[in-house]
Amino acid sequence: MIFLKLIVTNLRRHRIRSFISVAGIAFSVAAMLTVVTILQGAIGMFSGILSSDSEIIVFERNVSDLFFSNVPAAAVAEIAAWPMVSHADPVLFGIVSSADHPIITCFGVTAADARIRKAAWIAGDRLMFAQHSDDVVLGERAAEFLGAKLDDHVPIGHGVFHVIGILKTANGFEDGGVFMPLSSAQSFFHKEGASSVITIKLRNKDDAASFKSKVKAAFPNLIGLEDAEFTRSYSQFRILKATAWAVGGCGLLLGGLGVANTMIMSVFTRIREIAILRVCGFSNTQIAAMIFGESAVVSLLGALLGMLTGTCLLFALKLVPALHGYVDVAIQPVVMLIVILLALLTGIAGALYPAFYAMRIRAVEALRFE
Amino acid sequence: MNSSIAQTGPQKRLVLHAEDVWKSYDDGAIAVLKGVDFEAVEGQTVALCGPSGCGKSTLLHLFGGLDAPDSGRVSVNGIEVNRHRNLLRLLRYEVGFVFQLHNLIPDLTLAENCLIPTVAAGIDHRTAQARLLELAERTGLTDRLGHRIQKLSGGERQRTALCRALMNKPKILLADEPTGSLDEHTSGAVFELLLDIVATEGVTLVMATHDRALAARCDRLLEMHDGRIHERVSA
Numbered sequence: 001m002i003f004l005k006l007i008v009t010n011l012r013r014h015r016i017r018s019f020i021s022v023a024g025i026a027f028s029v030a031a032m033l034t035v036v037t038i039l040q041g042a043i044g045m046f047s048g049i050l051s052s053d054s055e056i057i058v059f060e061r062n063v064s065d066l067f068f069s070n071v072p073a074a075a076v077a078e079i080a081a082w083p084m085v086s087h088a089d090p091v092l093f094g095i096v097s098s099a100d101h102p103i104i105t106c107f108g109v110t111a112a113d114a115r116i117r118k119a120a121w122i123a124g125d126r127l128m129f130a131q132h133s134d135d136v137v138l139g140e141r142a143a144e145f146l147g148a149k150l151d152d153h154v155p156i157g158h159g160v161f162h163v164i165g166i167l168k169t170a171n172g173f174e175d176g177g178v179f180m181p182l183s184s185a186q187s188f189f190h191k192e193g194a195s196s197v198i199t200i201k202l203r204n205k206d207d208a209a210s211f212k213s214k215v216k217a218a219f220p221n222l223i224g225l226e227d228a229e230f231t232r233s234y235s236q237f238r239i240l241k242a243t244a245w246a247v248g249g250c251g252l253l254l255g256g257l258g259v260a261n262t263m264i265m266s267v268f269t270r271i272r273e274i275a276i277l278r279v280c281g282f283s284n285t286q287i288a289a290m291i292f293g294e295s296a297v298v299s300l301l302g303a304l305l306g307m308l309t310g311t312c313l314l315f316a317l318k319l320v321p322a323l324h325g326y327v328d329v330a331i332q333p334v335v336m337l338i339v340i341l342l343a344l345l346t347g348i349a350g351a352l353y354p355a356f357y358a359m360r361i362r363a364v365e366a367l368r369f370e
Numbered sequence: 371m372n373s374s375i376a377q378t379g380p381q382k383r384l385v386l387h388a389e390d391v392w393k394s395y396d397d398g399a400i401a402v403l404k405g406v407d408f409e410a411v412e413g414q415t416v417a418l419c420g421p422s423g424c425g426k427s428t429l430l431h432l433f434g435g436l437d438a439p440d441s442g443r444v445s446v447n448g449i450e451v452n453r454h455r456n457l458l459r460l461l462r463y464e465v466g467f468v469f470q471l472h473n474l475i476p477d478l479t480l481a482e483n484c485l486i487p488t489v490a491a492g493i494d495h496r497t498a499q500a501r502l503l504e505l506a507e508r509t510g511l512t513d514r515l516g517h518r519i520q521k522l523s524g525g526e527r528q529r530t531a532l533c534r535a536l537m538n539k540p541k542i543l544l545a546d547e548p549t550g551s552l553d554e555h556t557s558g559a560v561f562e563l564l565l566d567i568v569a570t571e572g573v574t575l576v577m578a579t580h581d582r583a584l585a586a587r588c589d590r591l592l593e594m595h596d597g598r599i600h601e602r603v604s605a
Contacts, residue, residue: 001495002478002482002485002486002489003489005478005482006475006478009475009477009478012477013477272473273475276473276474276475277486277490278461279434279436279461279467279473280461280486280487280490280534281458281461281462281487281490281491281538282486282490283458283490286490362436362437363436364431364436364437367436367469367473368427
């Protein structure tokens with residue numbers, strides 16, 4: 001109890017300095033949590049698009065981005081005919097821009113695609129999809145920012161399209177996207193006869209391994225991956241995740257420097273006190289534990305405050321209309337745990353030198369100067 | 371070589387022994403102790419008198435293992451003080467320190483300050499509390515246990531420092547000008563208490579002081595100057 005009090009005493013003694021350190025860690029944690037959660041959410045949404053009513057994705061092997069993947073129509077037809085396949089939906093991804101929106105995701109899909117079949121149509125008729133080459137269906141948010149209603153003609157990219165439906169979807173990419181008939185998209189993006197991916201639903205999930213082997217044997221330039229495998233291995237996702245953690249890590253590094261500064265000041269201002277503890281029989285380990293304990297308290301308080309701030313920030317971002325569907329407030333427990341551990345590690349790292357310094361304080365020298 | 375030989379009775383055990391101790395600072399430029407010999411037996415009170423800078427505090431620091439001699443030997447209870455191997459045991463169980471300035475931690479209460487040595491030694495809370503109450507009663511601090519140090523008078527602070535030094539029942543109490551910062555009246559009262567407690571606890575007291583009147587009340591009074599113990603004066 002007294003040991004704990006020794007730990008918190010110094011923090012209470014220099015409240016403002018302690019608060020600044022806690023705030024430093026808190027902002028770092030909040031930044032890391034926000035960035036990681038938003039990117040995880042974005043990755044989750046993108047994965048969600050791919051795994052809509054399917055469990056395997058087939059795409060061109062060794063492409064860095066699915067937008068560059070080319071899956072020939074012949075492959076689609078052959079794979080769809082395999083007995084183990086329930087249905088195979090080719091999807092072509094494209095990016096276009098309009099006057100005020102530099103990035104609009106386009107999905108070239110067939111009328112049988114789950115995204116069209118299972119979506120909530122808030123305007124238009126699903127059966128009208130793919131009847132004409134210039135027909136498009138807009139996500140609700142895309143309709144909003146394009147200012148488009150049913151039957152309007154909207155300029156998208158270098159073309160003008162007829163809006164035949166508006167979909168409501170929880171997925172931010174789909175909600176802000178444009179759905180075109182596959183053939184129109186192939187023509188629009190100059191990818192005749194190709195799609196970016198095929199999303200596969202198997203009759204029996206246990207056939208996944210044999211399906212992937214069959215793809216490899218029949219189409220050496222294509223690869224089939226289960227959804228979870230794809231999310232883990234897709235290079236773009238890995239880059240995004242690494243970037244998110246790197247940004248957060250830099251934030252924590254700055255927070256750690258703040259902790260280090262506080263702890264160094266903490267040790268320097270109580271050299272005599274540490275000397276007295278030594279005279280009372282405190283060992284090097286006990287002195288170091290006191291310093292590390294102090295930094296751990298700062299880090300934990302910072303982590304908790306950062307969690308709270310980050311969560312509030314995510315909720316606030318979710319309320320911004322432009323970000324609708326892109327921000328996922330569900331913070332993964334594993335992310336939370338990692339962030340807390342990183343904050344603690346940062347605190348410990350920040351206390352390394354101060355603890356080392358405190359351990360080297362010689363009582364006789366500290367006490368000689370009254 | 372100068373020597374200071376304790377007056378040892380036949381049954382008294384030797385608890386503190388220094389032999390030809392030399393100590394200097396600044397790479398030998400300032401020689402503080404120049405071949406000091408010293409002995410004290412259990413329960414004995416020894417006063418070290420002498421001008422400032424004569425080496426009284428340095429000698430106390432060497433006795434407590436806070437510093438190491440350049441040459442010579444210091445033994446406590448027959449075990450040579452070695453800064454690296456025995457220091458923790460020495461500081462936790464063998465010696466207690468009282469300084470001129472009380473050196474208490476201001477944000478802690480009187481009780482918490484006193485309990486610090488028991489935390490260091492890992493003594494269980496119940497035993498520590500019992501010892502605290504015992505010492506507080508003897509020093510008249512029972513009513514002040516929950517008070518912060520800032521709220522205590524100078525005499526109370528020094529009594530608190532005395533309690534803290536005796537918490538783990540050390541065999542030797544090393545007091546460096548323990549009444550030096552107190553007024554005459556308070557100084558006398560604290561010294562009375564100090565003598566009373568060391569007598570009842572059977573502790574050996576080695577005290578550095580400028581106050582010859584107080585020093586004269588110890589069993590032995592040793593005069594130090596120029597880094598040597600020159601005289602042996604029986605009180």
